[in-house]
Structures are given as C-alpha cells and as structure tokens.
Amino acid sequence: MADAVKAVLLFWALRLCIQAAFANPVSRFSVSSDKLVDLSHTFDRTTVYWPTLADNETFRLTTIEDETQSDGVSYRIKFYEAAEHGGTHLDAPSHFSKIGLSVEKIPLDKLMGPAVIIDVREKAARNLDYQVTVQDAYDWEKKYGRIPNGAFVFMNSGWDAFWPDKKKIFNFDNSTGVETYHFPAFHPNTTAFLVFQRYISGLGVDTPSTDYGQAAVFKTHEILANNSAVGFENVKNLGKLASVGAHVIAIPIKITDGTGAPLGLIGINP
Amino acid sequence: MADAVKAVLLFWALRLCIQAAFANPVSRFSVSSDKLVDLSHTFDRTTVYWPTLADNETFRLTTIEDETQSDGVSYRIKFYEAAEHGGTHLDAPSHFSKIGLSVEKIPLDKLMGPAVIIDVREKAARNLDYQVTVQDAYDWEKKYGRIPNGAFVFMNSGWDAFWPDKKKIFNFDNSTGVETYHFPAFHPNTTAFLVFQRYISGLGVDTPSTDYGQAAVFKTHEILANNSAVGFENVKNLGKLASVGAHVIAIPIKITDGTGAPLGLIGINP
Numbered sequence: 001m002a003d004a005v006k007a008v009l010l011f012w013a014l015r016l017c018i019q020a021a022f023a024n025p026v027s028r029f030s031v032s033s034d035k036l037v038d039l040s041h042t043f044d045r046t047t048v049y050w051p052t053l054a055d056n057e058t059f060r061l062t063t064i065e066d067e068t069q070s071d072g073v074s075y076r077i078k079f080y081e082a083a084e085h086g087g088t089h090l091d092a093p094s095h096f097s098k099i100g101l102s103v104e105k106i107p108l109d110k111l112m113g114p115a116v117i118i119d120v121r122e123k124a125a126r127n128l129d130y131q132v133t134v135q136d137a138y139d140w141e142k143k144y145g146r147i148p149n150g151a152f153v154f155m156n157s158g159w160d161a162f163w164p165d166k167k168k169i170f171n172f173d174n175s176t177g178v179e180t181y182h183f184p185a186f187h188p189n190t191t192a193f194l195v196f197q198r199y200i201s202g203l204g205v206d207t208p209s210t211d212y213g214q215a216a217v218f219k220t221h222e223i224l225a226n227n228s229a230v231g232f233e234n235v236k237n238l239g240k241l242a243s244v245g246a247h248v249i250a251i252p253i254k255i256t257d258g259t260g261a262p263l264g265l266i267g268i269n270p
Numbered sequence: 271m272a273d274a275v276k277a278v279l280l281f282w283a284l285r286l287c288i289q290a291a292f293a294n295p296v297s298r299f300s301v302s303s304d305k306l307v308d309l310s311h312t313f314d315r316t317t318v319y320w321p322t323l324a325d326n327e328t329f330r331l332t333t334i335e336d337e338t339q340s341d342g343v344s345y346r347i348k349f350y351e352a353a354e355h356g357g358t359h360l361d362a363p364s365h366f367s368k369i370g371l372s373v374e375k376i377p378l379d380k381l382m383g384p385a386v387i388i389d390v391r392e393k394a395a396r397n398l399d400y401q402v403t404v405q406d407a408y409d410w411e412k413k414y415g416r417i418p419n420g421a422f423v424f425m426n427s428g429w430d431a432f433w434p435d436k437k438k439i440f441n442f443d444n445s446t447g448v449e450t451y452h453f454p455a456f457h458p459n460t461t462a463f464l465v466f467q468r469y470i471s472g473l474g475v476d477t478p479s480t481d482y483g484q485a486a487v488f489k490t491h492e493i494l495a496n497n498s499a500v501g502f503e504n505v506k507n508l509g510k511l512a513s514v515g516a517h518v519i520a521i522p523i524k525i526t527d528g529t530g531a532p533l534g535l536i537g538i539n540p
Contacts, residue, residue, distance in 0.1 A: 006276065009279070009283045013279045013283035016286035031382070042374040042524045043526060044525070044526035053334070057334060061525060061527065061528065064323070064353055068368075073488075073492060077353060077354060077355055078527075078530075080531075081350065081351030084347060084348050096344070097344065107303070108536055109303035112301070217343070218343070251536065253350075253534065254310055254312045254313060255314070255348075256331070257314070257348075260347070260348075264521030264522065264534055266378055266519075
C-alpha cells in the first residue's frame with residue numbers, strides 16, 4: 001500500500017476516534033419531521049368520553065372575546081372545560097390509588113421512553129372483547145427482542161379507525177350501562193407481567209380504557225396505579241409507529257392534584 | 271511503526287468509517303433525565319391569568335367522583351376549566367389573526383426546535399418596562415453564533431421567581447386596567463427582526479405576554495400571528511437552560527379552533 005494511502009487512513013482513523021470520544025449521544029436531539037407521528041386526537045364536541053359522564057362534563061369550547069378593533073386587528077380568546085378522562089388522555093396513578101402520584105408530580109422522564117407496539121388488529125376484529133395476553137407479549141419479544149425497561153407498551157387494536165363514532169367504539173346497545181361495553185384492552189395478567197417482569201413505565205391503548213369494555217373491576221388500572229405506572233387512553237395512529245425502535249414523549253397538562261389530563265403524545269420513528 | 275500497530279489503526283479506521291456511514295442521526299432519540307428541564311408551571315387556583323378575566327374564567331378543578339368501593343379500591347375523576355390564555359400557554363396564530371392557524375392545525379415540527387435564551391435579568395430588574403432589543407439579539411449572536419432557522423427565542427427576565435404573585439408579576443396598582451401593567455417582553459422591532467431575518471418559529475417569555483405590560487397595541491402578537499409563528503407565555507426555569515445548544519419541545523392540548531392552549535414545554539440541555 002502506498003505511504004500516501006496509509007497516511008490518509010491514519011489521519012481518518014485519528015479524526016474519527018477523536019470525534020467518537022467527544023460525541024455526546026445523550027445531548028443529541030435531532031428529529032426530522034417525517035419521523036414524527038402525532039398520537040393524540042383533537043379536543044372538541046366530538047371527542048369521545050366515557051358514556052356515563054353527563055353531556056356538560058365532556059369537552060366544550062366557548063368564546064370569551066372575539067373582536068375586530070378599529071385598526072383592523074382581530075383578537076380572540078376562548079374557554080375550555082371537560083372531565084380529565086376523555087379523548088387522548090393520561091391516567092395518573094392517583095386515578096386509582098389514594099397515595100398514587102397526581103399528574104403534576106410525575107417526573108418528565110417517566111413520561112418518555114421506548115415504544116413497544118403489539119398489533120392485535122386481526123384478533124380484535126374477530127373478538128370485540130379481546131384482551132392482550134402474556135403470550136402476545138412473548139410473541140413480540142420473539143420477533144423484536146426483550147421489552148426494554150421503562151418502555152411504553154401499546155395495544156394497536158385498529159380501534160382509532162372508528163374515532164369519533166361512540167357506537168362503534170363502545171359497541172353498546174341503546175344503553176350507557178357499563179355492562180354493555182365491548183372493546184379490547186390489556187388482560188390484567190399481561191399488565192402484571194409487563195409491570196413486574198419488564199419494568200415498563202406505562203401502557204397505551206387506542207380504545208377508551210386500559211381495562212377492556214366488559215371489565216366489572218379495573219384490575220389493569222389498579223396494577224398500574226399501585227406501581228407508579230401510567231396509562232394512555234384513546235391513542236391514535238399506532239399503525240404509523242414502527243413495532244420496535246420508536247420512542248414516545250407524553251406531555252399532559254400539569255393539573256395540580258389531577259387524576260388524569262388531556263395528553264399531547266408524540267411518537268418518533270427510528 | 272510496527273505492522274501490528276498499523277493493522278490495528280487500519281481496522282479501527284475502517285470500523286469507524288462504516289459506523290459513521292450507517293449512523294442515522296435523525297433517528298436517534300436518547301435523553302438522559304439530567305438534561306431535561308420542565309419549563310411549564312402547574313395549573314390550579316393559584317395559576318396566573320390576565321387580570322381582566324373574571325375569577326370564573328381562571329383555572330378550576332372540581333371533583334366529579336371520589337369513592338372507595340367495598341373491595342377497598344378507590345377511584346377519582348375530576349373536571350377542569352379555564353380560559354385558554356393563562357398559566358404556561360401557547361398563543362396560536364388564530365389568537366391575533368383571522369386566517370391564522372388554530373392550535374390543532376399547527377404541525378408538530380413547528381413546535382420543536384433549537385432554543386435561544388436571551389438573558390435580560392439585570393436590565394429588567396432595573397426597568398420593569400424593558401423590551402428586548404435588536405441589539406440584545408445581535409449581542410447573543412456575537413457570543414454564540416447566528417440564531418438558527420426554526421429557533422424558539424426566549425427572554426429570560428427572571429420574572430418566574432415572582433410566580434404566582436400576581437402583584438409582582440403585573441406590578442399594577444389596585445387596578446386591573448391594562449394601562450397600569452409593568453413587565454418586560456420583546457420589542458416589536460426585535461420580533462420583526464427575528465421573524466423576517468432569522469426565520470424563527472416562535473418567541474417565549476417568562477412574563478404574561480410577548481408584548482410588554484405597557485403595550486397599548488399588541489404588535490409582537492400581530493407580527494407572530496401574521497407570520498405563522500407562535501408565542502409561549504409564563505414560561506419557567508429558563509435559567510436552567512443553556513444559552514445556546516438546548517432544544518425545546520412544546521405540546522399544547524390540541525383544542526379544535528383553539529386560539530391558545532395550556533402548554534407542556536420541555537427543554538433538553540446540550
């Protein structure tokens with residue numbers, strides 16, 4: 001090999017070593033817009049709430065001021081109101097635990113992490129009462145590797161295609177009785193496995209609840225709440241996130257003493 | 271040089287070249303918790319709103335359900351309500367422009383980007399009516415380099431130390447008349463410079479408005495709104511962000527037709 005070639009290679013070896021030594025991966029934040037996925041529904045009169053809530057407990061936006069001044073400048077302010085739990089929202093541990101953290105106390109880094117997407121679209125299409133099994137989680141791991149500590153595990157049931165059609169989402173029959181709801185979610189055994197053996201930070205579903213429609217007690221909620229894990233409900237666009245390698249950032253409104261809150265949830269594809 | 275040494279160096283040159291070729295910086299998302307800075311105040315009865323709003327237009331949280339069932343499981347749901355503009359919040363272009371985008375229409379990537387922190391704490395301490403000047407922006411550039419396209423430029427006036435003391439924040443005197451307010455913000459000339467010559471995505475202030483307290487017309491608001499740029503108001507913790515090299519991610523509640531919204535704002539230090 002010519003000396004000149006060796007010199008060039010050595011120069012590059014040194015250059016790259018120095019670069020590698022000074023690179024700080026934790027400080028790197030660079031996301032191109034085609035990697036971003038919006039996982040939150042918008043809030044308005046069509047936003048889906050738990051059917052037992054009264055109409056005046058669901059999202060409303062009213063105008064406080066709307067004027068055009070003499071100089072042509074226009075100006076608007078509105079007023080929002082809703083129950084915490086509706087639309088794309090966070091379940092804080094305090095929702096189902098007296099000593100669980102309320103929304104504003106959850107540390108930022110417990111609301112971001114790797115996303116694991118478990119696709120049960122076919123199973124849920126055949127069975128409205130489907131509950132994600134421990135086997136579903138194992139099957140995911142067989143394909144993609146161990147679920148990382150601090151992950152957010154999402155059920156993609158395809159339910160966001162029904163949004164905001166309450167009838168199709170809850171599959172209830174002329175009734176608001178909880179016993180008539182049919183939609184998929186996580187089986188409590190799966191939640192226990194993910195929380196106790198995979199140390200996840202939270203669960204996400206594209207349906208109205210992390211417990212399935214037919215649940216008479218809310219065991220998944222209890223397991224999450226009693227172990228400082230969070231729930232994300234009515235998530236959208238999970239089909240646009242990679243099954244493995246994506247990250248999510250969840251930012252709720254920081255409501256003091258809130259048991260839940262409207263959630264901005266973004267996914268970043270690998 | 272011994273052949274063995276050459277061989278090792280060549281191996282590493284090749285290895286690092288291959289690594290560099292396959293590295294995908296845009297897909298990298300890894301943030302350690304000590305780099306995260308929470309830039310949002312919490313929402314409750316103490317949250318600061320524009321003084322002209324009525325008491326029942328400011329943030330309130332009320333309990334819908336709070337029960338402990340016979341099996342010992344406890345369960346809580348609350349209800350939130352407030353004007354869009356108060357606390358740490360987003361000003362959407364539609365706040366001051368009839369054709370400006372409302373909150374839910376702003377693309378995700380227009381709500382994240384590099385943060386530029388202009389420190390005017392000393393100037394604002396001496397002059398409650400301080401307005402950040404074009405020279406302040408030039409001075410920042412002299413120290414840290416050109417303000418990048420798509421940046422969010424923040425004024426750190428030190429005002430978040432007064433939160434939530436309305437008297438110290440607005441410096442009004444037994445009156446809610448707008449003409450008695452005194453707090454710092456951006457001078458409209460500076461806003462014009464940053465929007466038209468630096469292509470920024472938005473401005474942020476640790477005071478209640480991007481226009482200063484004594485403003486009779488809201489020129490900075492108009493320039494932002496008419497150019498699809500956003501405003502972040504009542505931001506906190508700007509002193510904990512690096513003057514250069516940090517990034518911000520802003521996630522509002524996606525209110526359909528919202529002119530503003532409570533904002534989750536996080537900073538990521540370099």
